[in-house]
Amino acid sequence: MNDGNAHERAQRLMDRDRVEGIALEERRWLDAHLAACETCAAWAEAGEAALRMLRSVSVAVPPGLATSATLLVRERGAQLRKQRAQNLALAAACALSWVAGVASAPLVWRLFAWLGSALDLPGMVWQLAFVFWWFVPAAAATLVIIVARTRSRTDLNMSDSDFV
Amino acid sequence: MEGVFSLNALAMEPETRALARGLRRREPDLLEALILRYEYRLYRYLLYLTGSAEAASDLFQETWLRVLTRGHQYDGVSRFEPWLFSIARHLVIDASRRRRLVSFEEAFEPAEGREREPRAADAASPLAEYESRELANRLGEVLARLPGVYREVLLLRFQEELTLEEIAVVIRAPLSTVKSRLYRGLSAARELMEDKRP
Numbered sequence A: 001m002n003d004g005n006a007h008e009r010a011q012r013l014m015d016r017d018r019v020e021g022i023a024l025e026e027r028r029w030l031d032a033h034l035a036a037c038e039t040c041a042a043w044a045e046a047g048e049a050a051l052r053m054l055r056s057v058s059v060a061v062p063p064g065l066a067t068s069a070t071l072l073v074r075e076r077g078a079q080l081r082k083q084r085a086q087n088l089a090l091a092a093a094c095a096l097s098w099v100a101g102v103a104s105a106p107l108v109w110r111l112f113a114w115l116g117s118a119l120d121l122p123g124m125v126w127q128l129a130f131v132f133w134w135f136v137p138a139a140a141a142t143l144v145i146i147v148a149r150t151r152s153r154t155d156l157n158m159s160d161s162d163f164v
Numbered sequence B: 001m002e003g004v005f006s007l008n009a010l011a012m013e014p015e016t017r018a019l020a021r022g023l024r025r026r027e028p029d030l031l032e033a034l035i036l037r038y039e040y041r042l043y044r045y046l047l048y049l050t051g052s053a054e055a056a057s058d059l060f061q062e063t064w065l066r067v068l069t070r071g072h073q074y075d076g077v078s079r080f081e082p083w084l085f086s087i088a089r090h091l092v093i094d095a096s097r098r099r100r101l102v103s104f105e106e107a108f109e110p111a112e113g114r115e116r117e118p119r120a121a122d123a124a125s126p127l128a129e130y131e132s133r134e135l136a137n138r139l140g141e142v143l144a145r146l147p148g149v150y151r152e153v154l155l156l157r158f159q160e161e162l163t164l165e166e167i168a169v170v171i172r173a174p175l176s177t178v179k180s181r182l183y184r185g186l187s188a189a190r191e192l193m194e195d196k197r198p
């Protein structure tokens, strides 16, 4: 191996050692090369110094950063709990009205049939009226819930890409 | 070595599971403890990624709001840090789309505020301190000039000391991409350091 290749190999091994580790045999070769080659030894030391610096350099945390985050999170948490309670109440009301609707359907059907015959309406008309009475409120409620959910999902949506 | 890591992982498991349970329940005390525990590391990570103390502070708050609303997505099996950093990273990307994040200098020049870790040069001689500051400045400039894709993996690996697999989780990329970015990042950083050498 000529000198240029040896330096390059040493360089590659130093990088690999830092990223994923190297085999024992490779370490022996690298140690021997670093002991004999001043240039690569200087490179190795400079690299280590830079990484040590990266780990130890301090940054100033703005005063009260954690406190303000805690307050914000507590406030938002309370909001979410309240919202959840409201959603639960809405779901319970929906379920209750649905049960009541199902239970009263035969009665309402007879009522519409009676109205249809009393007003002398064609069967199709009073049957359609019954269908509307039955579906429109449920469809409206479903739409409201879907819109609300889509909105909260869009708010929380996280994009997924790289830095440039 | 492998045995030690797996034992650590086993010992760690109950804590991560308890953490996941608490996050699902949005326990305020747990969140407060997490905010305090990761205050320095999360802020530092955000500061290095954005290069702006103001942006880092805003994103710090936003990250914890996301942890609150998305806590149920933490699996309770892997470590919490990669999950936390991946949330922060997404927010940085979103923010950088909305406005250009500039001024990387702040990361290495502490402004008003509290320093949580001793400076590397604190106990050193004046000459060593000068050299250390010199290196810190050079490092700051190099990091600022490195493309974001390399900067983030170098920070996660050598500053946050995440494993390669954890970095892959944070940046949502295959392991091979993480490795190649680390190699290219090291090489690019080396070239830039060499340019900056006095």
Ligand SMILES: [Zn+2]
Binding pocket: A006, A007, A010, A033, A037, A038, A039, A040, A041
């Ligand atoms: Zn050499």
